[in-house]
Amino acid sequence: MWKQGHGDATAIIWEGNSPDEDKTFTYSELLAQVKRFANVLKAQGIRKGDRVCIYLQMVPELTIAMLACARIGAVHSVVFGAFSADSLRDRINDSECKLLITQDTAFRGDRSGIPMKANGDAAVAKCPSITGVIVVRRTGDSVDFDESRDVWWHEAMATADDECPPEEMDAEDPLFILYTSGSTGQPKGVLHTTGGYLVYTSFTHEIVFDYHEGDVYFCAADIGWITGHSYIVYGPLSNRAITLMFESIPTYPDFGRYWQVIDKHQVNLFYTAPTALRALMKEGNDWVTQHSRSTLRLLGTVGEPIKEPEWLWYYNIVGDGRCPIVDTWWQTETGGILMTPLPGATPLKPGSATLPFFGIEPVILDEEGKEVEGNPARGYLCIKTAWPGVMRTVYGNHERFRETYFDRFPGYYMTGDGTLRDEDGYYWITGRVDDVLNISGHRLGTAEVEGAIGQHETVAEAAVVGYPHEIKGQGIYAYVTLMSGVSPSDDIETGIKGVVRQYIGPHATPDKIQFAPALPQNPLRQNYAAHPSLVDGRK
Ligand code: WTA
Secondary structure, three states: OOOOOOOOOEEEEEEOOOOOOEEEEEHHHHHHHHHHHHHHHHHOOOOOOOEEEEOOOOOHHHHHHHHHHHHHOOEEEEOOOOOOHHHHHHHHHHOOOOEEEEEOOEEEOOEEEEOHHHHHHHHHOOOOOOOEEEEEOOOOOOOOOOOOOEEEHHHHHHHOOOOOOOOOOOOOOEEEEEEEOOOOOOOEEEEEEHHHHHHHHHHHHHHHOOOOOOOEEEEOOOOOOHHHHHHHHHHHHHOOOEEEEEOOOOOOOOOOHHHHHHHHOOOOEEEEOHHHHHHHHOOOOHHHHOOOOOOOOEEEEEOOOOOHHHHHHHHHHHOOOOOOEEEEEOOHHHOOOOEOOOOOOOOOOOOOOEOEOOOOOEEEEOOOOOEOOOOOEEEEEEEOOOOOOOOOEEOOOHHHHHHHHHOOOOOOEEEEEEEEEOOOOOEEEEEEOOOEEEEOOEEEEHHHHHHHHOOOOOEEEEEEEEEEEOOOEEEEEEEEEEOOOOOOOHHHHHHHHHHHHHHOOHHHOOOEEEEOOOOOOOOOOOOOOOOHHHHHOOO
């Protein structure tokens, strides 16, 4: 975080859930808070290398906590605020976090009282490594408070010392762990390190978004996912940018919220996901055009393939036909953007992430792992050489890292995506070729959802697949076989959805459940040998 000589410059604009609530932090103010909270962490016994779990919604304390961990060399593990207590518990236990940072309750759109602390309490009850819990007071709702373990953020900060020298770190020391879903088993703790990750996120942020001093940059992702880590927090703040943190949702209080925020804070650069564009596009253009958006200079998209209609809507309606779109393809594992147009320099094609970023060597492999030369070409998207932001390991399981990404095609990093390369050498990502779903840009493994469904007492077996969904991109379709003697009913269906919400979180709720008398063995498994997107062409 660069402050020297620029302490009065704005670092974070925080826009609250309600359009009446916002806050600004200069670089000096942010640094002061980070140092104080770093001392709070130290007072909790946290030292270099210790893991700290952060389970917060999009409150400023989230960024402060992450940077405070980085300052003392502690490794943060942020868990997206919609995850359930069970998911939180599993993530805390996998990396043996010592401390949990959470908030009382949360607002989200017109919902309030979202039970963050209560989920934290339920998780921590089964987390032997946790020695303390720090609680941000966001809503003022009353919550259970264990005096022997819990500490209020504001009370600890009030008495904390405001000097805290940064810990000296090796470039390869871990910076954070972020859990992401794979095709098998429990989510993996993707580990990113200090030097390479920061080089890669700051460089890509500057070049891809054409960031210039004073620009107001608004990435509408949640910091609970990699996009927020790299392009709300680390990339922008290491470039001394003005980064906007948004606590709410695009549809609250109405469908014009993004465009209202853009006018209110004079946003120049805007970055969001196709799922949000699809949801807003169907509500009509008036929600957009009633706001000026005249400060916008560039638009970005990430998280899933963007199709031509929403690309054109973004370009023509949101950007008034004058803002280039950067369709950025990358992954939790890659740390930062690997494929993207360079704004103003790369001719755009709606729906294509275009060309690799500097230093990135994508290749297309066939079934045998042979590079497919020439254009057009189609196959498995792999990367031939490493780059600074690549993940370094799966936390606690280096073997799983090797198996997942490097075993099937030795010598290459396997992305898990299929791609088409057209006659101009442009890449068109066709989506995952493994058992990973992309639901509204959120990554989920079919095995995780199947496991959660199996927790319902009536379920004998379940198989989950993705299907095309108008808004979410992909929806969750579950085939379920009940125990013998049990008949399907609405109650059972509701109950199954309930256990999925309980075991994973609301974002994993199946959209459709089909009861089937039996499932074929090795049910509906997509595999690398026969994936429809590689056979039928671009989705
Ligand atoms: C998909 C999100 C097409 C892809 C940064 C990838 C995309 C997965 C794009 C990673 C894009 C991401 N076009 N597909 N521009 N960006 N994806 O780890 O399938 O949450 O493998 O990282 O999202 O999701 P993750």
